[in-house]
Amino acid sequence: MVEIEKLADVCKLLGDKMRLTILSLLKERELCVCEIVEIMNTSQPNVSQHMRKLKDGGLVKEAKKGQWVYYSLNIDDKPYLHVLFQYLLSQKEKVDIISCEQLDCCD
Template identity: 60%
Template sequence: MVPLDALAETLKLLSDKTRLTILSLLKEKEMCVCDIVELLQTTQPNASQHLRKLKIGGLVNETRRSQWIYYSLNIQDKPYLQGILDQLPSMKEQINAKHKNSCN
């Protein structure tokens, strides 16, 4: 059973549309912060602030590769979040469209 305080903190993190959108993106694949910025059409500091909160809350992992930091979901130990993630819309079309228009 999840402690009530921990569950309340997790649900607070999920009460933000931008953070839910980030989780929806990461549900599809691991992503670099630069890709997240482009898909959210926001600034790098704004996206980084949301990612920092999700990392502190234990919902995402970060991995450094050279100069880039990649983010992935970290919910293996949080099965109670699977129902929420299942309700998030798929972001595959947005991700695929971004990659078609990308120079990388």
């Protein structure tokens, strides 16, 4: 059973449109911060602030490759989120047209 306090914290994180959109993007595949910036059409500091909150909340994990940070979902231990993710609209089209190679940002 999920503790009420932990679930409330997760719900707060999901209550932000930008963070929920980022999670739906990560549902498709691991993304570099530069890819998220491009897809969301926002600044790197703005994305980093949201990613920090998602990471602190245990919803994403990060992997550093050089100076760049790649993010992926971390919800395997949160089965209650799997149901929600079934209802998130696919962001596959947005994710498929963006790549680090295309953006020439992560080399």
